Amino acid sequence: MRKVDPERQAAQRGRILEAAAxxxxxxxxxxxxxxxxxxxxxxxxxxxxxxxxxxEALIExxxxxDRQAWAGRRRSLEEGDAASLLGNLVEEELARISDPxxxxxxxxxxxxxxxxxxxxxxxxxxxxARKEAFxxxxxxxxxxxxxxxxxxxxPSADWLLLLLDGAFSRxxxxxxxxxxxxxxxxxxxxxxxxxEVP
Amino acid sequence: MRKVDPERQAAQRGRILEAAAxxxxxxxxxxxxxxxxxxxxxxxxxxxxxxxxxxEALIExxxxxDRQAWAGRRRSLEEGDAASLLGNLVEEELARISDPxxxxxxxxxxxxxxxxxxxxxxxxxxxxARKEAFxxxxxxxxxxxxxxxxxxxxPSADWLLLLLDGAFSRxxxxxxxxxxxxxxxxxxxxxxxxxEVP
Numbered sequence: 001m002r003k004v005d006p007e008r009q010a011a012q013r014g015r016i017l018e019a020a021a022x023x024x025x026x027x028x029x030x031x032x033x034x035x036x037x038x039x040x041x042x043x044x045x046x047x048x049x050x051x052x053x054x055x056e057a058l059i060e061x062x063x064x065x066d067r068q069a070w071a072g073r074r075r076s077l078e079e080g081d082a083a084s085l086l087g088n089l090v091e092e093e094l095a096r097i098s099d100p101x102x103x104x105x106x107x108x109x110x111x112x113x114x115x116x117x118x119x120x121x122x123x124x125x126x127x128x129a130r131k132e133a134f135x136x137x138x139x140x141x142x143x144x145x146x147x148x149x150x151x152x153x154x155p156s157a158d159w160l161l162l163l164l165d166g167a168f169s170r171x172x173x174x175x176x177x178x179x180x181x182x183x184x185x186x187x188x189x190x191x192x193x194x195x196e197v198p
Numbered sequence: 199m200r201k202v203d204p205e206r207q208a209a210q211r212g213r214i215l216e217a218a219a220x221x222x223x224x225x226x227x228x229x230x231x232x233x234x235x236x237x238x239x240x241x242x243x244x245x246x247x248x249x250x251x252x253x254e255a256l257i258e259x260x261x262x263x264d265r266q267a268w269a270g271r272r273r274s275l276e277e278g279d280a281a282s283l284l285g286n287l288v289e290e291e292l293a294r295i296s297d298p299x300x301x302x303x304x305x306x307x308x309x310x311x312x313x314x315x316x317x318x319x320x321x322x323x324x325x326x327a328r329k330e331a332f333x334x335x336x337x338x339x340x341x342x343x344x345x346x347x348x349x350x351x352x353p354s355a356d357w358l359l360l361l362l363d364g365a366f367s368r369x370x371x372x373x374x375x376x377x378x379x380x381x382x383x384x385x386x387x388x389x390x391x392x393x394e395v396p
Contacts, residue, residue, distance in 0.1 A: 158372075158379070161364075162364035162380055165367035166364020170360050182356065
């Protein structure tokens with residue numbers, strides 16, 4: 001019997017997911033064959049299917065990986081200056097929005113979630129983890145007096161996510177949309193949100 | 199030979215599209231059978247296929263109808279107080295965003311557009327018509343002195359559409375999202391945008 005090496009397995013899974021994300025971002029979910037994913041991962045079909053028995057399983061795993069990444073960074077978001085960490089998070093999301101490959105991948109996941117309740121449920125959980133990160137940072141910033149009196153973390157997080165998701169949507173539907181111009185406005189909104197009490 | 203009655207044909211098409219929109223909003227594009235659309239439209243399959251040979255053709259026609267509606271109201275948006283008309287347009291979009299049936303239909307169209315370049319092209323044209331309406335109204339408001347000095351219509355329209363599409367996205371992905379709370383902020387953004395020069 002072959003010995004199972006969990007570390008090697010995790011590395012294999014990571015390699016496959018990276019290859020799948022790259023292929024889906026380039027050619028779309030339905031435009032990508034499992035043969036292409038195998039080639040990109042440098043892996044045999046038998047090996048790929050051992051880890052992920054279908055393309056659907058790959059999309060599910062990609063969404064789960066994103067959620068796990070949010071969970072994994074929870075502790076790091078609980079230490080250090082909350083306002084700066086929030087600024088970094090916003091910059092990170094703005095960089096994703098400016099990346100056509102990321103946009104395509106995210107749209108493919110969204111389109112699959114409309115069809116497939118298993119994927120929709122995973123996307124919702126990922127979204128919850130993302131929102132918790134924003135609410136947590138805003139709450140912590142408010143506790144440190146970095147927000148005006150009467151500040152409420154949850155609605156402010158809703159607004160911030162609305163701005164980011166709006167920028168994502170416009171970048172998807174409007175080829176003339178300039179993510180940079182809106183990034184300035186979004187940064188200003190974050191700054192206004194956390195303006196210290198005078 | 200049967201005489202073709204263009205008015206009757208247009209009415210039939212309208213009836214089918216209304217039935218299809220209702221079915222897609224309720225059960226999704228792939229969850230809806232043509233038999234269900236026939237029943238909802240009170241029409242035989244032969245009659246339905248005469249007008250729309252496939253479900254794809256129905257989605258395409260729904261997007262085209264939306265674009266034509268934008269074109270049809272162009273003249274009415276060129277008359278009357280631009281700032282009030284813009285306010286009405288924003289209210290109309292906010293009402294759509296609060297309607298789960300509309301959200302589902304819009305998501306189904308978006309998901310199909312990810313798969314199908316013919317639909318993607320139509321969605322892009324519809325989106326252009328929508329944006330032109332916003333830019334036109336903002337430009338007209340600025341000409342009448344209803345905007346501060348240095349006001350630029352196109353980036354302001356981009357921002358407004360970002361807010362509306364962001365609200366739509368959040369309503370789709372977050373069951374706890376409250377469209378009303380964000381509607382207040384969006385109205386405030388419109389008001390701030392068009393604040394007259396003091």
